[in-house]
Amino acid sequence: MHTLRVPGDGALRPSGRGDVIAALAPTPTANYGMVAVTWDQGTAPDSLAVQVRSRVDGVWTPWQPLEVDLDEGPSSAEEGDVRDGTAPAWVGRADGVAVRVTAPDGRRPTGVQVVTIDPGNPAAETAGSRLRAAAASNGRPITRAPKFPAMPNIVSRKQWGANPKLGDSCWDPLYGSSARMVFIHHTVNSNDYSRSDGPAIMRSIHAYHTQSRGWCDIGYNFLVDRYGTIYEGRRGGMRLPVRGAHAGDYNTNSVGISMIGNFDEAEVPRGMKNALVRLVGWRLGTSYAPALGGLRLNGTRFHRIAGHRDAMSTTCPGRYGYDWLPRLRHRVADYLSRFDSKIEAKGDRLGKDVTGPVFIGELNIGDGRRTEFRKGAMFVKAGAGTHWLSGRALNAYRRMHGPRGRLGFPRTDVRATAVAGVTTLAFEHGRTFFVPSRPPRTLWGRVLQRYTKLGSVSGNLGLPTSSLVVDDVTERARFQHGTISLNRSTGEITVTPR
CATH class of the missing domain: 2.60.40 (Immunoglobulin-like)
Structure with missing residues (x-):
């Protein structure tokens, strides 16, 4: 620069x-x-x-x-x-x-x-195939609403060449509680840039916002070029409600998306429109925020999808951009029309007092999905059901690497057992036991099968006093009144009372 x-x-x-x-x-x-x-x-x-x-x-x-x-x-x-x-x-x-x-x-x-x-010419400029792929996937016509509004193809900060030395260290990213609405902007840029100019434009805006304006990072959460390429803006996590710097007193709990171009002078291009439908649909849909209707943010009422001029004294996002917003709202609503979330439905039944707002929107994990709420997380998978975890149960599950770990997806919510104060949580491939004032104990495989056959917490062995310990020779767990061990070479299981 x-x-x-x-x-x-x-x-x-x-x-x-x-x-x-x-x-x-x-x-x-x-x-x-x-x-x-x-x-x-x-x-x-x-x-x-x-x-x-x-x-x-x-x-x-x-x-x-x-x-x-x-x-x-x-x-x-x-x-x-x-x-x-x-x-x-x-x-x-x-x-x-x-x-x-x-x-x-x-x-x-x-x-x-x-x-x-001067935006420089870093290695990101060689990523032409990445830009073409992003534009092709995001800008193509939407012929049918998807069953799930997946995250679109987004060019990351690393890919467009964000310089981490430019202001990003002045504070850690700040977060709202949830992505509740979207503000649409335009950069008032030239409209005749080439596809390959995109990364350079991003680096230039980043440098201007941080070095010349004194902001802590690029102001927008996302930017979209005329070809339909979507770029990651402010750092902090594309799935998280990162507070941007785009709408004054209304930056918290809103998503700032800027169209690269001047839409006082030109119509919004078709590829950009399609990309915006996918981007806004993903960001609002997976947070269970509707595209139509309004909300009150920091004391002011807005459409869920609003223009910058609705919040501040400006013409942004230009007359053509602003005139298109009613159509964008209806297109996003159509895009989300087939999305029927079991997690959202269970969250509504539990209520906001239990779950809090959505913090990280619903996302695919293998054959299932997960949503992070402010007070816990919800998991769903066909055949396993939809289950709510919070507190020490969720923390223990995360330590076992969640759905991608050994246990797989939850098969139950936390449930009481026959022993007063002791609860349990079943997974596809294991079970965790929670005893007051004791660390959680997790068992799986044949040791868990034998413990269950012997009566689990109500049996003669009593409560687990360790999780399953695996070494080259054995798998072993300790209980109040004995141990169960599996010889991994012979497959023999031994129950040793004490």
Whole structure:
């Protein structure tokens, strides 16, 4: 990344011409792909307008307006020491810049700077096949609603070349309670970029948000290009309700998705529309949030799928982008029409007081699925049923590596046993016993079969005092009144009372 500093401290020099309050004459620069203008927070008048020209292949472009959005980004309470600025303009490859800033009332913001950004050319640029695959899968027509809204093909931060040194360390990612709604934005970028420009545009926006605006990371949770390629935005986990910096006081519990382009000037492309249906459908659907209807967020009522202008004083996501939002809501509702979640149904029966909100949406794990709630997790698999785990039972299951571990999926919720205070949880391939003030004990295989045949916790052996211990020769578990061991070579089981 390169930042062009105008002579002196980088502030634009007053021009003294009418309502042009500052200007930078055509100036040679190092090569750059993106340009923007920033100033000290809270010092710009509402009437401020900014235009730039770039020198591309030796020719100066016409004046191009940069959108001034005084409300974009984090709220002042979320991230301090930030700068206001324009939306950045993608120019491809330029080596000169000129700027003019106007305000009818003649008031001038302080600390005005011109920023040029060189996105570099890391290894991510070689991932052309990955970009084509992502665009092809996300942008293709949706001919039928899926039975499950799976996570679409998303280009990760590593794949587009995010630099972890650019601001990401200023705080750990912050999280809301659930992904309750979506705000749609546009980057006010050029609309004629190529597919291969996508990673460079992402790196440039990332650098601008962190280095020039002073944000802790890229503002949006996801970005979508005109081909249908979806890019991971702010770090912290694509499935988690990461708090972005895109809608001021409404960043928490919302998902910020930005369309790469200027949709004041052009219709939203078909491939981008299809990708947005898949992305929004996955993010809302697996969190059990409907596409239609509204909700109240931080005291204000919104559609579940809203535009940036619904939250703040801006034209974002452009007139064409905003006019398409009602259709997007209905398309997402159609996309989710065949999704019938057994986990959602059981969660509704248990109630929010038991489960809390969805934290990590429903996802496929092998032949089953899992949803993480704030107060526990739910698992479902055909033949095993739908089961709720929380507290020490869930912690013990996670220590055994969950559904991908030795035990497989749960076959029951936690149940009482014949012994007062002792509970048990059955899995596809084992069982865990919970005794007050004692660690959980897990058994499986032939040792568990023999223990069950001998009466389990009600039998002569009593309660387990160890989990199954496996070595090269034996599998052994201890109980209050004896042991059960299996010789792995001969298959012989020995019960030893004590």
